[in-house]
Amino acid sequence: MTPGKARSGKGYFILLSLILLISAVLSLGIGSAKLGLMDILFALIGHEQASALAQTIVWQVRMPRLLCAMLVGAGLAISGAVLQNASRNPLADPYLFGLMAGAALGATLVSVLLPEQMISMALAAFVGALFAVALVFLVCLGQQRQRIEVTLLAGVAVSFMLSAISSFILYFAEPFAANRVIFWLMGSLSRTSWFSVLLIAPAVCLLLGIALVLRRQLDALLLSDDSAHTLGVNTRRLRTILLLLTALVTACIVAQCGGIAFVGLMIPHIVRYFFGVTAIPLLLGSALCGAIFLIWVDNLARSLLAQQEIPLGVITSVLGSVFFLIMMRRQQRPG
Template sequence: MRLGLPTLILLLAAFLALSITAGVSFGAAPIPFATVWSIVADKLYAGLFPITWSGGQESIVWDVRFPRVILALLVGAGLAVTGAVLQALTRNPLADPHLLGVSSGAAFGAILALLHTGLVLGLLTVPLFSFAGALLATAAVALVTRLTRARSADRLVLSGVAVAFVFTALGNLLIFLGDPRAANTVVFWMLGGLGLAQWQHLIYPAGVLLVCLAVLMLKSRELNALAMGDETAATLGIAVSQFRFLLFVVTALLTGVMVAFSGAIGFIGLMVPHFVRLFVGGDNVRVVPLSAAFGALTLIWADIAARLIMAPEDMPIGIVTGLVGGIAFILILRES
C-alpha cells in the first residue's frame, strides 16, 4: 500500500504527537494526558493554566519522562537513518549499524571513556570516544572486506559480524579490567537504556542528528545512484570513493553519538527502513527522512513497553528491540 506523501506526513505528525504524550503519560505512576500538556505548557509559558497538579507529577513529567522521550525520538531517528543509508550504500538489505559492527565499535569507545579515561574532555568525552570507536569499526569492516576480497552482500555482512565480535570482546575486556562497581552500570548501559536522559545533554544528539540528517537528505539522489552500482554513479559524475567515505563518516558519527547516550540498541536500523519502503518505495529522497520519523516512533513505543512490562522496574530497551528485531530479521532473511 502506497500513501501520498502529504497524507503520510500528516499522519506521522499526528501519531508522533500522540506517541510523545503517551511516552510521558505512561509509566509506573500514570499521569493523564491533559495534565501532561498542562505541565509542559506551564514550563514554556508560566501561568497559562491554573496549577492543579502536584510537585511530584511536575517532576516526573518535566525532569524524568519528557527528556527520556525526546532522547528516544532522537536515537530512534538516528539509528533508523543510519540503517537506511547503509542498506543503500552497501546494496545489502541486511545492513545496519549493529550487524556491521559499527554499534560494537561505538560501545567499545564509550566503555573506554567511562571506565578508563574518565571525562577528560568534559561532557563531550563519551560521544567523541564513541564516534572514534564507530569510525574505527567502519574502517575495520572495510579492511576485512578488502583483505578477504569480499564482493557479495552476504560476505560484507559476515565481515561486519566478525568485526562486531572483535569489538565486543575488546569491550568485555575493558569491563573485566575496570572498576567492578562501575562495571555493573556499564553492563546495564550496554543493554540499552534511556533512563539517564537529561535536558542539558540532549543538545548533543539533537545537533548531530539535525546536521547529519540534513547532509544525508541533500545527498539522497546521489545515494540513489550509488545504490544502482558504482559504474552508474560514476557515469552520473559522482566521485564514488569520496562519496562513500563521506557516507561512512556521517553514519559513524550518527551511530557513535546515539550509542553514547543510549547504549547499544540493536535492530532499529535494520527493521525500520524495510517498513518505510513498503509505503514509499526505494527512493531515498523519501526513505531517509521517513526512516527518521518511523525510527523515532518505534523507539518511543519500545521504551514505553520497556517501562511497563516490569513496572516499576525499567527493562533495558535493548531487550525489547532485540526480541522484536530478531523476529523481523528472520522474516527479512526469508524474503531476501
C-alpha cells in the same frame, strides 16, 4: 498496492505525523507518577492550574526522555536507510561498523581502570565509537577500489577484536564495575537528560539534511557504481561522507543510550514496503517511523514490569529477530 512501489503521498506523512504527536502526548502520561491528560496539557503550556510537581515531571524527567526516544529512533532508522541504499545491501546497519564495540571498550576502560571523576562514561563511549570507525577506515585505506562490502567486513572484524578486548578487561574487573558496563550495553533512556537531546539532535539533523541534499546521488547509487559514475557521481567520496555522518550519529546515540540494536536494520525495510526506495520518502518515512517505534518501545520497557525497567536493547533485539524470521519465511514461499 504492490510492495516496493513508491507511495509517497502526503496522506501517509500526515498520518505518521499525527500518530507521532499522539504517541508523544500519551507517552508523557506513562510512568510511576500518574498524570492525566489535562495535567500534561496544563504543564506543557505553563497554565496556572498546572502543579509544580506536574511541571517538574513533564519538563525535567519525561520531556527530555521523550525527545531522546524520538531522536534515537529517527537517527538509527535514517542511518540504516542511508547505509542500505548506499551499499545496496539490505543487511547494512550502523552497528556493523564496530561502533557498539568501540563504545563498549571506551566505557569499559573508564569504568574499570579510571576514576569516574576523570572522564564520564558517555564521553569515553563516544571516543571509543569514533576510534572504531577510524580503525575501519585505516584497514580499508590504500585499496584501489574501496567497496562498501569490504568496509562492512572490516567493521565486523574490528567489532570482534574490540569486543574481545572489552571482555578480557571485564573478566578481571570487580563485579560492580562489570555489571555497570553490561547493563549500559543493553541500552536504556533512563540516564538521558537535556544534555543528551542537545548532543544527539544536531547530529541527526545534520545527517538528514545532508542526505536530503545528496538525494539524487543517493538514488543513483541504487543503480550501480558504473551508472552512478556515468551520472557524474563520485561514489567513493559520497559513501565516505555518508559513512562518517552515520558514524557520528550512532556514536552520539551509543554514548548517551548504550546499545539499541535492530532499529536501523528493521525500520527501513518497513518504510520501503509502504513508501518505496527513493531517498526523500525513504528518509522522511524512516525518521517518522523510527521515532514512533522507539517511543513505544520505551513505554513498553517502563511499564511491562512493575518497579523495574527492561533494557531497550533486549526488546528491540527480540522484535528485530522475529521481524527478520517472518521476512525470511515470506521470501521462501513459492511465487
